[in-house]
Amino acid sequence: MDNVDLKLKNDPFDVKAFVRPLSLFFFFSLMNETKSIHYTIKTIEKLKKLKPGTDIGKMMIRIASELLTKSNSTEVYITKNVGEFWILPMDLELGPWKEFHKKISKKELVSLLWGLVIKLPEDDITYALNISQGTHRYRISSALKQLGSNTFLLK
Amino acid sequence: MEFIKLKKNKGREMSDFVANHLLFEYARNTLDPERKQSVEKALEAAPELQNEFIKLINGIQYCEKLSETLINDAAIKQIELQSSQVNFIVNRLRWHQWPLGFRWLVEAGVVALLLVVVLNVLPLNRIIHLNEGADNQTIVAEVERKKKPDLGESQEANVEKPDFTDEEVKQPLAVATKDKTPNGAKLKEDPVPTVTAPTKPVAVATKPPEPPVSVAATTTPPVSATTPAVAIPPKPTTQPVAVVSSPVTEKSAKSTGWIYRGQFLVTNAEAVSPKIKDKIKELGGQKAGEVEIGWLKTPNVYYFHFTVPEAKLVELEALLKEYSSGKIIKEAHPRVMPDGIIRMLFTVEEKAADAKAASENK
Numbered sequence: 001m002d003n004v005d006l007k008l009k010n011d012p013f014d015v016k017a018f019v020r021p022l023s024l025f026f027f028f029s030l031m032n033e034t035k036s037i038h039y040t041i042k043t044i045e046k047l048k049k050l051k052p053g054t055d056i057g058k059m060m061i062r063i064a065s066e067l068l069t070k071s072n073s074t075e076v077y078i079t080k081n082v083g084e085f086w087i088l089p090m091d092l093e094l095g096p097w098k099e100f101h102k103k104i105s106k107k108e109l110v111s112l113l114w115g116l117v118i119k120l121p122e123d124d125i126t127y128a129l130n131i132s133q134g135t136h137r138y139r140i141s142s143a144l145k146q147l148g149s150n151t152f153l154l155k
Numbered sequence: 156m157e158f159i160k161l162k163k164n165k166g167r168e169m170s171d172f173v174a175n176h177l178l179f180e181y182a183r184n185t186l187d188p189e190r191k192q193s194v195e196k197a198l199e200a201a202p203e204l205q206n207e208f209i210k211l212i213n214g215i216q217y218c219e220k221l222s223e224t225l226i227n228d229a230a231i232k233q234i235e236l237q238s239s240q241v242n243f244i245v246n247r248l249r250w251h252q253w254p255l256g257f258r259w260l261v262e263a264g265v266v267a268l269l270l271v272v273v274l275n276v277l278p279l280n281r282i283i284h285l286n287e288g289a290d291n292q293t294i295v296a297e298v299e300r301k302k303k304p305d306l307g308e309s310q311e312a313n314v315e316k317p318d319f320t321d322e323e324v325k326q327p328l329a330v331a332t333k334d335k336t337p338n339g340a341k342l343k344e345d346p347v348p349t350v351t352a353p354t355k356p357v358a359v360a361t362k363p364p365e366p367p368v369s370v371a372a373t374t375t376p377p378v379s380a381t382t383p384a385v386a387i388p389p390k391p392t393t394q395p396v397a398v399v400s401s402p403v404t405e406k407s408a409k410s411t412g413w414i415y416r417g418q419f420l421v422t423n424a425e426a427v428s429p430k431i432k433d434k435i436k437e438l439g440g441q442k443a444g445e446v447e448i449g450w451l452k453t454p455n456v457y458y459f460h461f462t463v464p465e466a467k468l469v470e471l472e473a474l475l476k477e478y479s480s481g482k483i484i485k486e487a488h489p490r491v492m493p494d495g496i497i498r499m500l501f502t503v504e505e506k507a508a509d510a511k512a513a514s515e516n517k
Contacts, residue, residue: 019231024224037230041237085230089223096217116218141179141211144218148210151217 018044018056021118022064023085028113029068031101033085039067061120061128065110096150104143111139112147169193171201178208182215412491415468417501419479424505427478428457431503434474435459438467443498455505465497479503 022043026036043064047056088094101109114125115136126136169177169190174197180186181194198204253261421427432449440463442448452458463471472483483501492498 015235016231019234020226023226023230023234027224028221037234037237040234044234085227085233087225087227089220092220092224097221112218116215117221119222137179138176141176144179144214145207145210146214147217148212148214151213 015044018047018060021120022060024118025064025113026068027086028097028117029106029109030071031098035071037085039064039071043067055124057120058124058128061114061125065114065129068110069106096147099150100143100147104146108139108143108146111136112143115140116144169197171197171204174198174201174204175207178204178211182208182211412488413497414486414488414490415483415497415499415501416486417475417481417483417499419475419481419501419503420506421478421503422506424455424457424503428503431457431459431474431478435461435463435471438470439464440467440499443500449503452502457503459503460498460500462492462496462498465495468497471499 019040022040023036026039026043027033030036030039043060046063047060050056050059104112110129111125111131114120114129115122122133122136126133129136131139174194177186177190177194181191184191186194198208428449428451435448440448440461442460443462444460446458446460448459448461450458475481475483481501483499488498490498
């Protein structure tokens with residue numbers, strides 16, 4: 001897995017380093033623009049309160065995942081102003097993702113987003129989510145098959 | 156990642172189930188060559204596995220596209236700005252760094268402020284006077300009771316007994332029960348302070364029968380000279396009964412009501428009293444106080460307190476004249492009676508008993 005160097009462990013705290021992964025994570029998990037920004041800010045505020053020396057990258061995954069678990073992700077999708085904050089790839093259709101989002105469990109969604117979309121280190125994810133590597137990979141595999149079935153049907 | 160090497164003894168092929176679970180690893184190309192070969196063999200043999208693998212690849216490709224999503228600088232700035240504003244306020248306050256005493260002071264102030272607001276907003280008066288509100292409802296019921304006289308104008312108004320109090324009833328009764336002496340039978344004067352009627356006419360009335368002379372004229376000549384007594388036109392009978400109005404009270408009580416008083420000495424009061432009572436009832440008389448008309452107040456003294464239509468006054472006088480020479484005196488009284496209704500209060504006493512009592516007093 002290609003890990004993205006986000007310099008999450010930098011001290012002092014750099015907000016910019018956290019904005020993209022967090023906002024992407026909340027946008028694709030909640031499919032709600034306003035909420036995604038709100039939760040991003042909320043997570044950043046929590047991260048700022050951590051003691052110096054804490055592994056902020058792992059804590060970001062943990063805090064954001066907990067917030068997502070507590071939130072009501074079954075709300076209506078609002079993606080009218082997607083172009084306002086996010087620049088999506090030209091050939092990307094959000095239809096399969098919306099369908100996938102309805103069916104997928106939060107645990108599998110979390111593993112898929114952190115692992116394959118945001119591409120954070122696998123060790124950090126498993127540590128932050130307190131799961132084994134096998135569990136993490138199984139969840140990703142299961143989620144990918146569901147997502148792939150949606151795109152497969154379209155093709 | 157280290158993989159456990161498969162046994163090569165029997166050269167057993169990988170099952171579809173295991174191959175399915177290794178597809179993700181195979182797609183990522185992280186399998187060891189031996190497993191990779193086994194998965195490839197399984198994929199060639201099972202079309203279902205091929206479909207699963209295609210789905211997996213599609214999913215990975217879709218995720219790759221998702222990962223290319225970028226965020227506008229505007230969004231980043233907005234998030235940074237909002238984050239910094241929240242941070243600024245929190246840092247500015249630095250509540251936990253404040254001195255303990257000052258923090259307590261601020262907390263006390265906030266609590267006091269909240270109390271003031273709550274006390275001002277809450278309708279405490281209504282809450283406190285909740286029970287009194289219930290009392291007010293009972294007062295409303297009393298008001299309804301007072302409405303009754305307005306509804307009944309003539310006869311029904313007379314029925315309302317609680318509005319009148321029997322004069323000389325309780326005190327003489329108590330005296331009579333305690334002392335049990337014939338002197339207790341004597342009437343006392345009206346205790347109402349507003350009435351200024353002289354007692355002399357009553358005193359004269361208690362005397363033995365005399366010629367029909369105006370009481371006011373005989374007892375208080377100066378007064379009668381200035382303000383002549385109003386007497387009901389006498390009828391040609393042997394024992395006329397005169398209705399005398401108190402001249403002093405008539406002036407002062409123009410805006411007040413009237414009461415007709417009297418004391419009648421009869422022979423055989425025990426037999427006469429029921430007859431008078433029946434006649435009064437026949438004339439439409441209603442008891443005004445608590446006791447019945449013709450109540451035996453003391454031995455040989457019968458108490459009559461009632462209301463009667465004013466038109467029946469003449470008939471009543473005629474009745475009383477048959478038995479006694481007493482007089483009915485019209486006095487001012489604070490209670491105003493309805494139009495056409497008068498209130499009378501007199502006693503019927505035994506002549507012999509009065510004479511006896513008078514001799515005992517002497």
